[in-house]
Amino acid sequence: MTLTTRFAPSPTGLLHLGHAHSALAGFSAARAAGGRFLLRIEDIDSQRCRPEFTEAILRDLDWLGLEWDGAVRVQSRHMAEYRAVLEALDARGLLYPCVCTRADIAAAGAAPHGPEGAVYPGTCRDPTRAQRAARLAQPHALRLDMGRALAVVPGDLWFCEAGRGRLRCDPARFGDVVLARKDTPASYHLCVTHDDAVQGVTLVTRGEDLLAATDVQRLLQALCGWPEPHYAHHRLLTDGTGRRLAKRDGAATLASLREAGRSPAEVRAMAGWPGQPARSPSIA
Numbered sequence: 608m609t610l611t612t613r614f615a616p617s618p619t620g621l622l623h624l625g626h627a628h629s630a631l632a633g634f635s636a637a638r639a640a641g642g643r644f645l646l647r648i649e650d651i652d653s654q655r656c657r658p659e660f661t662e663a664i665l666r667d668l669d670w671l672g673l674e675w676d677g678a679v680r681v682q683s684r685h686m687a688e689y690r691a692v693l694e695a696l697d698a699r700g701l702l703y704p705c706v707c708t709r710a711d712i713a714a715a716g717a718a719p720h721g722p723e724g725a726v727y728p729g730t731c732r733d734p735t736r737a738q739r740a741a742r743l744a745q746p747h748a749l750r751l752d753m754g755r756a757l758a759v760v761p762g763d764l765w766f767c768e769a770g771r772g773r774l775r776c777d778p779a780r781f782g783d784v785v786l787a788r789k790d791t792p793a794s795y796h797l798c799v800t801h802d803d804a805v806q807g808v809t810l811v812t813r814g815e816d817l818l819a820a821t822d823v824q825r826l827l828q829a830l831c832g833w834p835e836p837h838y839a840h841h842r843l844l845t846d847g848t849g850r851r852l853a854k855r856d857g858a859a860t861l862a863s864l865r866e867a868g869r870s871p872a873e874v875r876a877m878a879g880w881p882g883q884p885a886r887s888p889s890i891a
């Protein structure tokens with residue numbers, strides 16, 4: 608099977624060196640194995656994503672010397688596919704509509720904290736038919752009934768992490784995760800897992816901040832019968848004080864480095880890939 612990696616940025620801002628590191632990790636792994644490197648734009652959150660940032664991402668990657676294979680997949684153009692997955696899960700009794708606000712969840716009190724914040728206390732779980740119909744008629748999220756989901760997946764879930772071997776998943780610590788939000792009809796976990804499957808991604812390269820999310824994503828793969836990719840979570844680049852580079856803290860963008868006269872090779876080196884030929888001989 609051809610090794611296939613991807614870079615899957617969300618166009619909520621300009622790319623910085625941390626993104627360049629991530630993109631180069633996927634690109635280099637693919638090229639070293641004679642495989643494919645895909646680009647996916649994760650723009651399902653219409654409140655935060657902007658088309659001009661998508662344009663900027665394509666421009667920055669091109670400037671950096673990263674060539675992706677095939678067409679760019681833009682998630683917002685595939686909403687019907689995500690809806691179909693949600694409908695299939697719902698038909699199996701694995702989802703329920705939830706009308707709780709953040710304040711409701713906080714007020715329900717003493718929720719233990721999972722990797723993504725407060726674990727949902729289950730207020731809307733197991734609705735009667737009438738409750739379900741009433742909630743579906745209002746703005747609602749769709750949550751995965753974690754208990755039921757785990758009951759239909761036989762045995763433990765694992766994933767293969769580069770350099771660490773097989774890691775056991777514990778999706779239960781996330782509680783009943785949201786698979787469709789009130790304002791966005793599909794969640795990150797759902798879209799990312801669906802797309803890795805339909806795009807034939809065999810190696811997920813991304814930052815180690817998403818290591819925990821793999822537990823939920825392996826569960827979705829098992830529920831939906833999707834193949835299991837391998838994973839390589841890379842370190843996160845930090846600034847001089849050890850803080851992780853982030854858009855919100857104004858980390859140097861690739862565009863600003865370009866404007867300041869840095870070359871693509873210099874920026875690749877700053878992103879932790881010194882001397883790495885960005886184009887393999889086969890595609891030069």
Ligand code: GLU
Binds near residue numbers: 649799817
């Ligand atoms: N779109 C996600 C982000 O920009 C990355 C998703 C992934 O690599 O799994 O953080």
